[in-house]
Amino acid sequence: MLDFINKLIIEYEEMLLIVGIISGIVFVVSLLAMxxxxxxxxxxYFSQSNQCKRDCNFVVATIKNLVGLVLLLAGIIMLVTPGQGIISILLGLFLMEFPGKRKLELKLISNDTTFQAINWLRNKAGAPPLER
Known part of the structure; x- marks a missing residue:
């Protein structure tokens, strides 16, 4: 069994190295960007009962959705690799536009641990804490 695992590691050594490097880069970028x-x-943002939609053009909305999707996928990957997976998933969901988004945001932010983590990271950026 160990010989089989050793053989797989040797066979996919380059791929494992690339995945490790990408994981390290995503970890550092997430620490700096979040x-x-x-x-x-x-x-x-979370205390407004009926948040109005801003008018924005198609290009801006598409870019926000793509960045949100990348953060969502990176967050899912970071659940098993080094990084801030949950925060990346939340940030990706906040950026994307989809039906039921507001209800999902309010449900996610109602968790005290998540709310405290977000406010702790906002404090690191010099931003005031969010209101509920």
Whole structure:
């Protein structure tokens, strides 16, 4: 059994090295970017009962959705590799537009641990804590 595992590791050594390097890069970028991006969320974003949609063009909406999708996928990967998986998933969901998004956001932010983690990261960015 150990010979089989050793053979697989040797056979896929380059791929494992690339995956390790990408994982390390994503880890460092997530550590640097998360406080900044979370600091951009308005303080009253979750306290507004009926948030109005802003008019934005198709290109901006598409870019936000693509960045959100990348953060969502990176967050899922970071659940098993080094990084801030849950925070990346939340940030990706906040950026994307889809039906039922507001209800999902409010449900996720109602968790005290998640809310405290987001406010801790906002504090690192010099942003005031979010209101509920």
């Amino acid at each position: 406080p900044f991006l979370l600091g951009k969320i308005p303080v009253d």
